[in-house]
Every structure is written in C-alpha cells, then in structure tokens.
Amino acid sequence: MNGKERIALAMQHQPPDRVPVMCQLSLGHYFLNTNLAPHEIWFTSEGFAEALVALQRRYQFDGILINIPGRPRNLLNQIERLEKTEEGEMIQWRNGHVTLVPWDDNAQYVYSARPDLQPRADFETTHPDLLEAIDQYPGYLWNIYHIPWLEGKDDAGPLSEAPDYFFNTIDDVRAKVGDAVSIHGEVFSPFTHFLELFGYQNAMLGLITDKGKARAILERLTEAAVVWATAQARRGVDAVLISSAFAGGGFISPKMYEEFVVPYERRVAQAVKAQGIPVYTHTCGKIGDRLELMASTGTMGVDTLDPPPLGDVELAEAKRLIGERMFLKGNLNSVALLHYKTKDEVIAEVSQRILIGKPGSGYILSTACSVAPHVEPWKIELFTPLAEELGKYS
Numbered sequence: 001m002n003g004k005e006r007i008a009l010a011m012q013h014q015p016p017d018r019v020p021v022m023c024q025l026s027l028g029h030y031f032l033n034t035n036l037a038p039h040e041i042w043f044t045s046e047g048f049a050e051a052l053v054a055l056q057r058r059y060q061f062d063g064i065l066i067n068i069p070g071r072p073r074n075l076l077n078q079i080e081r082l083e084k085t086e087e088g089e090m091i092q093w094r095n096g097h098v099t100l101v102p103w104d105d106n107a108q109y110v111y112s113a114r115p116d117l118q119p120r121a122d123f124e125t126t127h128p129d130l131l132e133a134i135d136q137y138p139g140y141l142w143n144i145y146h147i148p149w150l151e152g153k154d155d156a157g158p159l160s161e162a163p164d165y166f167f168n169t170i171d172d173v174r175a176k177v178g179d180a181v182s183i184h185g186e187v188f189s190p191f192t193h194f195l196e197l198f199g200y201q202n203a204m205l206g207l208i209t210d211k212g213k214a215r216a217i218l219e220r221l222t223e224a225a226v227v228w229a230t231a232q233a234r235r236g237v238d239a240v241l242i243s244s245a246f247a248g249g250g251f252i253s254p255k256m257y258e259e260f261v262v263p264y265e266r267r268v269a270q271a272v273k274a275q276g277i278p279v280y281t282h283t284c285g286k287i288g289d290r291l292e293l294m295a296s297t298g299t300m301g302v303d304t305l306d307p308p309p310l311g312d313v314e315l316a317e318a319k320r321l322i323g324e325r326m327f328l329k330g331n332l333n334s335v336a337l338l339h340y341k342t343k344d345e346v347i348a349e350v351s352q353r354i355l356i357g358k359p360g361s362g363y364i365l366s367t368a369c370s371v372a373p374h375v376e377p378w379k380i381e382l383f384t385p386l387a388e389e390l391g392k393y394s
Helices: 003-011 029-031 038-041 045-061 128-135 148-152 164-177 189-200 200-209 211-235 253-261 262-273 293-294 315-322 334-339 344-357 383-390
Strands: 063-066 079-084 088-093 096-101 180-187 239-243 279-283 301-304 327-330
Touching: 003 063, 003 180, 003 279, 029 038, 029 096, 038 045, 038 088, 038 096, 045 063, 045 164, 063 088, 063 164, 096 239, 148 164, 164 180, 164 327, 180 189, 180 211, 189 200, 189 211, 189 262, 200 211, 211 239, 211 253, 239 262, 253 262, 253 293, 262 279, 293 315, 315 344, 344 383
Parallel strands: 063 180, 180 239, 239 279, 279 301, 301 327
Antiparallel strands: 079 088, 088 096
C-alpha cells in the first residue's frame, strides 16, 4: 500500500495497512535541512517542490502539504542584488522592492523600501460597496505580501480567478512523486484573510465595532477562498486543507467562532467536497471548546489538535467527541519535540499518539502544528518506523 492509498483510507475511517504519517513542516525547516538556498525555496516553484519531495522522502511521509502557491517562472531574474547577512538573505529587486528571507523563517517584505505601500488596509475606511477594490489593494493580492508588485501583473488575476502560476508547485510535485504520495493543497480561511488584510488588532476591533461590515467583507473573502480551493481540487490534489490558524481560543470566543468562522468555512468545505475530494481544517491553539463547532462547518477532519501548553486537546477525548464523524491529524506535542534530547523521549511521545489514535482508524500521525525550524531531523526520522511497528491494522 502506498502513501496516497494509506491516507485516503484513514480519511474515510477505513483501516489502511498502518497508521499514516504526514507532518506539516515550517518553511524554516526546509531552509535549514535541504541543499537549497532559502530564496530558491520561497520564490521558485521548482525549488519548493524539490524541498517538499526531498524531506518527504527523507522522513518517509505518506503525504505532502503544499502550503504556499506556485510562483511565476523566472521570478529570480528580477533580482538586482542578493546579499547574505546575519539575519538572512536580503534581496534587492530591480523595481526597488526589498525582501528579507531569514535563514529559518518566512520571507518578510521590507516596507521601508517603498513607503508608498501600506502593509494593511484600513477597516474603518473600507466601504462594503467597494469590496471589489480589495483585489487592487497594494500587496494584498491573494495574501502574498512578500511579492506586492504582482498585483500589477497582467497574469496576476483578480481574487475571482487563480493565476496560472499558482499551480506550478502542484504540477512539479506531482511530476516527481506520481500517484505514490498523497498531495494536499492549502487555502487560507476567510477569517485568516480578514485578519491579514486589516492587521490582527484592527480586524478584531472591526468584529465588534461594525459586525455588518465585517460579515460583508468575510463574504467577499469567502469567494476568493472558494476559487483557490476548488481550483486546486480540479488540478488534481488529493485533499484541501483550510488553514484557519487564528480561530482558536487565544483569539476569539466560541460565540464569535460560530458567527464569524462557521458560515464562511462551511461554504469553502462544501465547495471542495463538491469536487469529490476530502477537506480538513487546521486551527492552532486551544480548540477543545469548539470541536463541535468545527464539525458543524462540514469539514471532514481536524489538523493540529494542540495539547498543552499551546492547546488544550487530549487525543482520546477528541476521538470520543468527534472521532466517528471526522478524521484526526496531529496532537504530537510540537513544543516537547523541540525540547527533547534523547531518542527514548521521542519514541515515548510518538508511540503514545499512535496507540491512542490507531483504534477505529481515522487517525494520521503528525505533530500538532508545523515542525519547528530547529527540530533535529533525526527525531522526525523515527516517526514512520514507529508507525510501521506499532500502527499496523490486522
């Protein structure tokens, strides 16, 4: 049985040969543990695809999550100067824009280089009747602030049509792994888009000061999420992940979750399922008080399931509450994994997740959230052998 088949069965609550293994890796982890330069991974589809497949093979993962869109081909030809600094790679583009790509973290656009660009829209002055203008907000196009000038490209596409280059990484990964590995796409949830568009503080205040406007904007952003999610499904990914990282207990209450997250994520989930593939949801932090609400979105699975200290979810309790309706992925303590020093500590942590998650199928072994940049690869290399030893179904 190959990885694609294994994950497909687990998502359907049918027993595969063993518990599947698939972790989301932070971009910094790719930067530090492949032979590619950070800017090659971040700014080229070919580089990111190579990094994704290299670590999938090293860790023997059953699936790959493509969590950033493809890039235009030959984008690096627009670099005027690249300087390696203590902080990371400082890129001066030919058009005057500047990007810092840290050695172990996501790229950061340097707004001081172009003071005419503002990092966020203003909730107070954004009028619901002018929501189409979101497409033209400098730097916001599809939430790719690190390449803000792309909003002026003819092939960039409005928020109602995914640009062709977005599919480059999907195509490159599929060409490398064929049908042996489960390939998952990712789309930001409408709520995540909302926070990124206005900035977290202003967006949160907007939920309180003008609920009607907030709902209208969320409706518009839902359209964009549906476009990109369904486009990936049609391109041939095996599942779509809704990244809703900022909808946990550390950000909003269950009541606000029900009002500002559930209706919009439900539309995205319905659209993906209508394409005939699974959809599941990634939410960080404390979600123990909203597992039932997450199920009400129609999503088929929950990713992360952070245990303490970042979250409050116990895997056994999650299986009891929603395990018959949704597949579960994660719950392996990401903070502890970074801290552990010995092989025995890692084995004990991973083994417990396998033994709790395995019964009845519907579980994919994974860290609760992304594998941190500085987690040593030898720790991740233990996961699949343990799944093969302890996670077999008769």
